[in-house]
Amino acid sequence: MSADPENKIPPKAQRIKIHQPDAGKADRFNPSNSIYVRSVEGYWTTLRRRMGWVAMLFFLLLPWLPWGDRQAVWFNLSEQKFHIFGLTIWPQDLTLLAVVFMIAAFALFFVTTYLGRVWCGYTCPQTVWTFIFIWVEEKLEGARNKRIKLDQSPWDFNKIWRKTAKHLIWLVIAWVTSMTFVSYFVPTAELYREFFTLNASGGVYFWVCFFTLATYGNAGWMREIMCVHMCPYARFQSAMFDRNTYIVGYDAKRGETRGPRSRKADPKEMGLGDCIDCDLCVQVCPTGIDIRNGLQYECINCGACIDACDQTMDRMGYAKGLISYTTENKLDGKQEKVMRPKLVGYGVVLTTMILVLIYAISAVSPLRIDVIRDRNQLYRENIDGFIENTFTLKILNKTELPHEYRLSVAGLSDYQWIGPETVTIAGGEVYTLPISIAVDPYYLKRPITDIEIIVKSDSGDQPIEVSQESRFFSR
Numbered sequence: 001m002s003a004d005p006e007n008k009i010p011p012k013a014q015r016i017k018i019h020q021p022d023a024g025k026a027d028r029f030n031p032s033n034s035i036y037v038r039s040v041e042g043y044w045t046t047l048r049r050r051m052g053w054v055a056m057l058f059f060l061l062l063p064w065l066p067w068g069d070r071q072a073v074w075f076n077l078s079e080q081k082f083h084i085f086g087l088t089i090w091p092q093d094l095t096l097l098a099v100v101f102m103i104a105a106f107a108l109f110f111v112t113t114y115l116g117r118v119w120c121g122y123t124c125p126q127t128v129w130t131f132i133f134i135w136v137e138e139k140l141e142g143a144r145n146k147r148i149k150l151d152q153s154p155w156d157f158n159k160i161w162r163k164t165a166k167h168l169i170w171l172v173i174a175w176v177t178s179m180t181f182v183s184y185f186v187p188t189a190e191l192y193r194e195f196f197t198l199n200a201s202g203g204v205y206f207w208v209c210f211f212t213l214a215t216y217g218n219a220g221w222m223r224e225i226m227c228v229h230m231c232p233y234a235r236f237q238s239a240m241f242d243r244n245t246y247i248v249g250y251d252a253k254r255g256e257t258r259g260p261r262s263r264k265a266d267p268k269e270m271g272l273g274d275c276i277d278c279d280l281c282v283q284v285c286p287t288g289i290d291i292r293n294g295l296q297y298e299c300i301n302c303g304a305c306i307d308a309c310d311q312t313m314d315r316m317g318y319a320k321g322l323i324s325y326t327t328e329n330k331l332d333g334k335q336e337k338v339m340r341p342k343l344v345g346y347g348v349v350l351t352t353m354i355l356v357l358i359y360a361i362s363a364v365s366p367l368r369i370d371v372i373r374d375r376n377q378l379y380r381e382n383i384d385g386f387i388e389n390t391f392t393l394k395i396l397n398k399t400e401l402p403h404e405y406r407l408s409v410a411g412l413s414d415y416q417w418i419g420p421e422t423v424t425i426a427g428g429e430v431y432t433l434p435i436s437i438a439v440d441p442y443y444l445k446r447p448i449t450d451i452e453i454i455v456k457s458d459s460g461d462q463p464i465e466v467s468q469e470s471r472f473f474s475r
Contacts, residue, residue, distance in 0.1 A: 034151070035223070035224055035285075035286070035287070035288040036144045036147055036148055036283075037134055037144070037283075037284060037285070037286050038143070038144040038280070038283040038284045038308075039138055039143065039144070039284075040280075040284040040304050040307050040308045040311070041307065041311075042303075042306070042307025042308070042310060042311065043303075043307065043310075044302070044303030044304070044306050044307050045303070045304060045307050047122070047303075048121065048122050048131075048302055048303065048304075049131070051122045051123060052122070052123075052127070052128040052131060052132075055123055055125075055128055056128055056129075056132070059180060060176070060180050062184075063180060063183040063184055063188045064188055067083070067085055067086070068400065070083060070187070071083075071183075071187060071188055072084075072085050073085070073184060074184070074185075074187065075184055075185050076185075077185055079428070081428065082097075087361065087364070088398055088399075088400065088428075090368075090396065090398060092368060092396075093364055095360070096357070096360055096361065096364070099353060099356055099357045099360060100357065102353050103350065103353045103354055103357060106346055106349050106350040106353060107350055109240055109346045109350075110343065110346040110347055110350050112237055112240045112241070112245070113240045113241070113242070113245060113342055113343050113346055114245065114246065114338075114343055115245070115246045115301070116237075116241070116245050116246050116247045116248075116301045117233075117234075117237060117299065117300050117301040118301050119233075120227065120231075120233065120234075120300035120301060120302075121300040121301040121302035121303065122301075122302070124300075126218060126219070126226050126227065126231075127227075127286070127300060127302065129173075129177070129215060129218070129219035130218075130219045130223050130286065131286070132173065132219070133170055133173070133219040133220050133223075134286075136166060136169050136170065136173070137166055140162050140165055140166045140169075141162050141163075141166065144283060150162065167220070170216055170219075170220045171212065171216055173215070174211075174212045174213070174214075174215035174216040174219070174220075175208070175212045177211065177212075177215045178207075178208050178209075178210075178211035178212040178214075178215060179191065179192070179195070179208060181211055182204065182207055182208055182211065186204060191204065195208070223286070224286055224287040224288060224298075227286075227287050227298065227300055228287055228298050234297045234298065235297070237297065238297065240342075242340070242342065243327060243328040243329045243332075243334075244327050244328075244329055244336055244337050244338070244340060245327060245328075246325050246326065246327055247295055247299070247301065247325070247326065247327065247328070248291055248299055248301050248302075248303060248305060248306060248323065248324075248325060249291070249295070249323070249324065249325075249326040249327070249328070249330075249331050250275075250281075250291050250292045250294070250322065250323050251321070251322055251323070251324070251326075251331060252292070252331075253331075253333075254273055254274050254322060255273045255274050255275035255292070255322050256273045256275065257271065257272055257273055258272070258273060258275040258276070258277040258292075259272045259275075259276070259277055260276055260277055260278075261276060263315070263316055263317060274313070274316075274318050274319075274322050275292070275322060276312065276316060278312055280305075280308040280309065280311075280312060281305035281308050281309050281323060282305075283308070284304040284305055284307070284308045285304060285305055286300065286302060286304065287299065287300060291305050291323055295328070301325075303325070305323050306323050306324055306325070309322050309323040310323075364398075365398070365464070365466055366397070366398045366399045366464055367395070367396065367397060367398060367399075367403075367405075367455060367457065367464050367466045368395070368396040368398060368466065369393060369394065369395050369396070369453060369455050369466055369467070369468045370393070370394040370396075370468065371391055371392075371393060371453050371468045371469075371470045372391065372392040372393075372394065373389070373390070373391055373470065373471075374389070374390035374391065374392070377390070378473040379472075379473045379474060379475070382438060384438070385440075385441070386416065386438040386439060386440055386441070387438065387439055387440075387441050387444060387472075387473075387474045387475075388418070388436050388437070388438040388439075389436065389437050389438075389472050389473060390434070390435075390436045391434070391435055391436070391437070391453070391470065392432065392433070392434050392435075393407070393431075393432070393433040393434075393435060393453065393455075394430055394431070394432055394433075395423070395425060395430070395431045395433065395455060396429075396430050396431075397425040397426065397427055397428065397429055397431070398428070399427050399428075400427040400428060401427045402424055402425065402426045402427055403424070403425060403427075403457045403459050403464070404422060404423070404424045404457060404459055405422070405423055405424075405425060405455050405456065405457045406421060406422050406455070406456045406457070407420075407421050407422070407423070407433075407435070407453070407454065407455055407456075408421070408453075408454045408456070409437055409451055409452065409453055409454065410451065410452045410454055410467070411449060411450055411451035411452055411472070412437065412439050412443070412449065412451055412472060413439075413443045414439070414440060414443055415437055415438065415439045416437070416438040416439070417435065417437060418435060418436035418437070418438060419433065419434065419435035419436060420433065420435075437451075437472065439472070439474075441474060444472075444474040446474075447473065447474055447475050448471050448472070448473055448474075449471065449472040449474070450469065450470075450471060450472075451469070451470055451471065451472050452467040452468065452469055452470070453467060453468050453470060454466075454467045455467070
């Protein structure tokens with residue numbers, strides 16, 4: 001805060017946003033202080049709401065989307081299978097998830113470098129659910145001033161029923177959120193049926209209760225505490241910011257010196273800037289900051305203060321944009337640079353990782369084979385004088401349909417396959433098959449021969465063939 005008395009924010013800027021006996025001197029970083037967020041309408045608020053509803057509906061409806069005889073997205077932990085529409089990810093394919101996490105990380109880095117903390121302001125679950133809970137609060141307890149007055153009033157029937165209804169609705173929303181989250185891991189229809197008939201496992205009841213209380217606590221009670229005190233993103237975002245990153249910024253050159261005035265008054269004659277010091281930008285901020293103090297790590301780039309300020313500018317007949325999405329260079333009157341090395345670097349890495357993921361998904365085989373040699377005996381000579389090696393084949397059918405597979409070996413001449421050469425494996429089954437391969441020593445020119453065990457299937461839409469290298473020992 002500037003030391004110039006003309007630029008100091010009057011105590012009312014703090015008094016109106018924090019409910020404390022001596023609110024003007026209250027520490028806004030104190031988690032025990034309450035921030036009463038004022039509702040606001042405008043372009044960015046509408047955009048944030050629509051994006052929040054889309055994200056929430058996507059989250060709520062996705063587990064109900066069927067895909068064949070199962071739901072489209074199902075993380076089956078008991079069988080160690082992740083079903084994502086037509087793709088089934090097995091433990092052997094978990095490198096795909098690592099690539100997905102890397103893409104998410106670099107996408108966050110790229111967007112943050114370019115647009116600041118828009119993830120926090122528009123799509124973060126903490127933000128989306130917090131605004132939903134605030135909306136419920138406004139419907140039951142009234143606008144901001146009424147909520148402050150209600151909290152200061154004694155406990156009478158009016159206060160009790162409004163507070164009780166609010167918290168009950170919060171708990172219902174938290175419970176629906178929790179059930180939806182758990183339904184990504186437990187089949188949705190089964191989860192609801194067994195939950196209400198009290199036939200679900202203890203683990204299901206535990207996690208439903210846990211996530212219900214977590215959602216209720218985070219969105220209902222903690223709110224900005226998560227963003228200001230607990231979220232690690234707020235701490236390391238500065239590593240991605242530069243002077244060309246788009247932020248919510250206040251144009252101090254235009255706004256200062258602040259001060260109230262009538263609509264008809266000429267601010268230039270009064271020696272004032274465009275900021276009328278109405279403090280609406282503070283009242284609508286979900287983290288309780290004053291954007292006029294400059295860039296702060298608590299700002300989540302939600303744009304609420306922009307809408308509030310634009311409304312004030314409209315009423316006063318001034319140009320909009322006193323608070324806007326801008327860059328530090330633009331605020332300082334310098335040239336903006338969109339394409340800069342850090343942004344280009346993040347973009348190149350992000351694009352590369354997306355291409356790697358596409359290739360990895362396209363290269364996922366619907367069949368996998370592991371060849372395990374007999375560790376007790378490298379080879380033996382059977383009664384026919386042939387050299388015999390023993391193997392255990394583990395064949396995984398990654399598809400959801402049964403397939404018939406034919407087995408063979410490459411790299412050996414005139415061999416004998418001892419064991420089934422054709423097997424039928426159900427969808428998702430790991431089939432264990434012990435086999436032996438015997439060869440006339442006349443055809444073995446070396447002590448160790450490199451071979452390949454081949455598994456083929458002509459059933460289904462397209463032929464499948466995989467192989468696994470191994471070795472045949474003769475002495």
